[in-house]
Amino acid sequence: MKSDGQQLLFHDSTARAGQVTGRREMLTFKANRDLGRHGWLRLTPAYSRHLVQRLVKGLTPGSRVLDPFCGTGTTALTCAEQGIPCDTVDVNPFLIWLANAKFATYLPSDLRAVTEFANKLHLIESGAAPWYPPIKDIEKWWSAADLNALGRLFSAIKQVEFGEQARNLLFSAFCRTAIETAAVSFGHQSMSFKAKTSQQILAACDNAASLRNLFKRRLAEIVNAAETPVGTGLAKAFLGDARVLDMLPVGKYSCVITSPPYPNRMSYVRELRPYMYWLGFLQDGRQAGELDWKAIGGTWGCATSNLTRWQPESEADVASDGFATIVKRIGDHSRILSLYVHKYFTDCMLHFRALTHRLCDGATVYYVVGNSRFYDVMVPTEQIYRDIMVHSGFHGVAVENIRKRSSKKELFEFVVSGTFR
Template sequence: MDIQVNQRSDYTFKYNQKLARHGWLRLTPAYSVKLVTEMINKISPESFILDPFSGTATTGLVAAEQGLQAHCLDINRFLIWLGNVKCRNYSFSELDDFNQRIKTTIHQCKFLINQECWTPEIYNITRWWSTHTLKIIAALRQALVSEFGEPKEGDVSSLAWVAFCRLVIETSSAAFNHVSMSFHEQVTRYEVEQIEQLYQSILEAIINSISHPLAGKATVFYADSRYSVSNDVKYSHVVTSPPYPNRMSYIRELRPYMYWTKFLDTAKEAGEIDWQAIGGTWGMATSRLQNWDSNGIELSGSLNRIVSQIRESENKNARLMAKYVEKYFYDMYLHFDNLRHNLRDNAVLSYIVGNSSFYGIPVKTEKLLEESLHQLGYTNIGSNVVRKRNSKKELFEYCVYATWKEF
């Protein structure tokens, strides 16, 4: 039976792009501000929200905008930094000082263009930016470092670095219109004045977007969400969207930002982050997957059947993809298992997830996660369709929900 539901672009990252802090940097896997708002709209003021898969901190920022308290978790240091920049309030005095120092930075940039300024070790970097544009961007970066230092936590100068990240991607020839990143045929050449004007306009939009202080408080921490957060923190609500089981690089779109801000130095480090991420398998993560073992933990019979069907399909990567699917749901089981230690009595879980298909074999993510929740003693478990994901009729997003009841 076909499910009749619309694609709902307002429930995707596209809805966020013109919404103040939410639109600073795009990330395709990010879910919609509108969807999160609807999910927490009736939560009481004393609630304590957890997002164990923070990403661009959409949940945390929406919670803070609504006067709520939230903790968010991620394994990516860049996303932790970005999330905390977005969820912070800024005083008039520090912004006034910041604006004066930005003027100094812009002025200094002109004198650095003909010097040898640092550029990241991005493969075939001139495919991203022309040699001429690259010199200007590198000079601007050096001017930022001279005035503010490298990006750091809890400092107003982070706004300058967010604007720089936005500048880097807007002047590049990269296109993120589909799963595999592509490049435009022509690499645009920018002049100094164009770079300066674009950077200043981006920064002005960022400054304007933080004019209204956040009523609540959200903080992003480093953590591996497969394991418990802390023994002394209890949450009343979990609102999140974990990676989907679709073998997509966890940091695909983030790499240019991370290289330029030195949160990432080598492709090996990128593969390491993908390996740590639930559902991430790219580069070294793929080779490590070959030797992965579930340590004897038995999940549902439904998962075993799906894994067997994928393994036995006629495809050269069938065994690898079978193991990928098995590891994804194993990691999510670990997450649900250890999460219980940080939940209040009657805590409510809401997970936005997507189903998948491997070689024509459907992977019903929502049902498999429901089975794990049942195994672990959660109650009031179910799911509903949120939206149709793309032109493939079998791909949807669901909200999987459950309640944790202490016995």
Template sequence: MKFGPTGDPGMTRTQPLLFELDPTFTNRGTKAVTFRGKMDMPIHRWYRLTPSFSPALAEDIAKHFGLSATDLVLDPFSGVGTVPLCMKYRGIPACSVEINPYLHFVGTVKTRTYRAIEKIERYFTEFMKAFRNKLNAVPFEDRPALYLAEQAQHIPKINFPERWWSKGNLAQLVCLRKLLMERAETTETHDLLRMGALAILIPVSNAKHNHVSLTYAEKSLPTIDLAEVLEHQLQNMVADLHSVSDLPKSDVTIYSGNSKELSRVLPLRGRRVSSVITSPPYPNRFSYARETRPHLFFFDFIENAKAVGQLETDAIGGTWGKATSVLSTGVKPKNELIAKLLKPYIENIHNGGNLMAHYVTKYFNDLYDHAGEIAKVCEDRCRLAYVIGNSKFYDNPLPSDEILAGIFGHFGFALERIDKMRKRQSKSGLHEAVVFMKRG
């Protein structure tokens, strides 16, 4: 397994060669667009976020823009940090912004530079020994309910934890969580260990990735040896760190914050962004907060269900829990531009249901605020690549890519082209596209 889409040593170059062909962005295969392209790649594979894009896509956009070490790339919707991680090992300075505190943690841990890998390995080995010792005293095979009742205050504060994990697995997770929380360390190595624990939460759960969103499996997962699963994960992580240790690296930073307030979140100190490579949430009602609940609660990245509702409401495309109540009170286009861009579509959506029409309106109102902030942080000749999927509401198509281009056009970003990358299988007429725009 090599770093880079095809193990291409080009990963280590920062300048494109003259004979290199410009990558194509139309009719791409699934692995060249979606999360599937990262599941066998070092570091990228540490956590599966289904609506995240392929490293090959970030790499190809960087090549197409001819980016080098003098650029500054921004991803305002960082997700699991695919763009900054790719830029780091191309030697291109980059930063990103993420609103979800768990995803912010994932991006941060994945993009740090780790030097003393042997020391990390020893730390992991020592931890696994301590964990196995603790597990010896946990009756997770025969009396997990008893242990869980005794340790009630250490169970993650997610609703119905026993729906997520069978009792025997939950008992082992609680033991792991206690041990990691007791250490109360703030070192980068300890964060890696926490990343390892977070990475196994879904594989040892009753949830499955059968759809874009997680769903509960019909049959709960039987009790398994959790230490073995964790050890395997940690071994993979160490192998991944070794595999990138010789590559050149640039500095990348993941900021925690809201991309509707970019100019406040980014401490650019006079520097300006030269390229934006990103993928905002699509207007398809996928909820990042809902999807990451087990992780948000496992290490108390978030306080309680109310805070998850607030996260969802603040995010672009928020649709779940409190965000739905906000939508039900009604949302108007924030100005004439949004009203004009939505006019051909919104009435049909209203006919299907007001809630969805409000959802779509809020989504593009938010994108407008975001685009205004991009205009503040970008340099004069900045180039943008926005990856977005179109949608259908009550069978009415919504060309999100074209509407997005219309909003950015208002802020002085000219549309270069919209490349349809792939059809989305589940529903006909849906595609994912990359919208290329340029300032000036």
């Protein structure tokens, strides 16, 4: 994809003709796995800190960055590591908890408390009755023995009186342990259940001790990363809606680096629900659906039935030529999917309307977005974002294709960038 006269940000000159970048993994969550606090918890649609590092390179002193779609907090954590202030927002309270835990400064006393806890864990656990979260069909997630071991571990963490920061470290290590012992696979863009092999089932018989050891290893990694502070107070995560953003100051941000959900029907609540139930952010399926309805592109549980009743506000017409035709062509196959795409981009319009009040003149914005396909209809997300940005007062709007997303030859990830006023 040609960029409108702007310098290409991610072009890899060593890649063969027609190949966007030779090092796709450098741009995805995979590059964060072993990087201290960045690796605390996996979210498949997260981008890598390398991508953010490249984008913040040109920022002038005094710049303040905003990421209105926080996810795991990659933008804000990377900014804080570089000494740049960054605020970030997400509609999902679990992700706000996680991000603030990753940004926090930990006192030596917090780190000592959790290490002492790990050393005495077998004793504390022996007196703990297991606690189980209200996850539907929980037996699909963990074998009975693993679940019992997790339930006892969780009760042991709850039993001891810790300060908030120490507890956050323990909960982060607990989440890692819970997902690594779950019968799920991450082969696709979101997670799915997988059958356990007989070897894994046999290994699980010895689970109380092996799960405890796994937890201790993950905790040690987390404590190790927590020992190095990252720019105290520079990164802050706020619970809120990117279509409103009223918790943020007006006219203050000089740069936006973000990745909104893609219009691909992936549900973040669905992906994150095991953690959310364990840590008490969700109590039942109704709450999960209600939260997904607040999320842009959310499509889980009652979010789908709400969509059948949804109608666009006339003043939020999607400002992109050809958009109405795309919606109509998808509607020839499925009314619900045409409503889904229509609402997704209407929400983007609302987001940009809220965002522009928060930017200072000359602010640069970078949106990492992905295209989609419904039936035989391509949804050129990058072009629609470009049009919405031009309509919202940005100039020099450029689109750069940065990587192929999957084995499907037509799905790509793009950076859409522009300058405000």
